């Protein structure tokens with residue numbers, strides 16, 4: 001029988017867990033099930049011989065705009081060897097983050113197959129590699145947006161994973177995703193997909209605005225309202 005972690009009962013209607021009492025797998029389940037949706041980075045790198053690698057990461061986010069820092073969390077494989085992405089970043093000091101749209105979701109899933117080192121997942125997935133401008137890693141032509149990153153810092157946070165920070169040095173945006181007069185990104189053209197717990201995904205098509213309120217508005221009782229954004233509405 002599988003072990004069932006014993007919840008604490010702190011307050012009615014809540015089920016609470018002390019992370020000290022949970023196994024790594026149990027912590028993982030709580031975190032990836034509740035911290036959702038997570039954006040997905042399809043990370044392209046090259047190895048020492050210049051061979052292309054691609055893999056998706058949903059321990060991924062934008063942590064800062066100045067400097068422009070994107071972060072990915074790369075686990076070590078249970079069997080020991082490092083994932084190709086982590087090794088390639090260490091060796092080349094660069095990587096490219098490709099945003100995953102609905103259109104390339106299945107191709108992204110092919111890139112998650114644990115192929116041997118040296119296998120070009122982009123080729124397997126039918127995606128097109130295009131030369132990076134400022135970094136040696138390629139970007140994916142079919143991705144709606146791609147950010148070329150130079151390795152900034154690797155945080156060694158334990159013996160099972162590392163957090164890699166990259167500083168964005170160049171951006172490729174598909175022309176229909178951006179209004180170049182004000183740099184607004186059209187969420188419907190981007191059509192990004194997010195990761196849920198387990199094998200789940202969500203689209204970003206159910207989109208609405210909810211403006212942040214000023215203290216003045218709050219004091220006057222003017223609660224901001226949700227307004228659905230239609231596909232043909234500009235910002």
Ligand SMILES: Cc1cc2nc3c(=O)[nH]c(=O)nc-3n(C[C@H](O)[C@H](O)[C@H](O)COP(=O)(O)O)c2cc1C
Nearest residue numbers: 055056057058059073074075083084085112113114
């Ligand atoms: C949507 C999705 C998100 C993933 N997120 C992560 C992640 O955040 N960290 C990680 O180590 N592996 C993650 N994986 C698994 C890796 O993509 C997988 O282990 C891949 O084979 C690693 O490839 P590499 O050895 O070429 O780097 C994810 C897989 C999928 C399908």
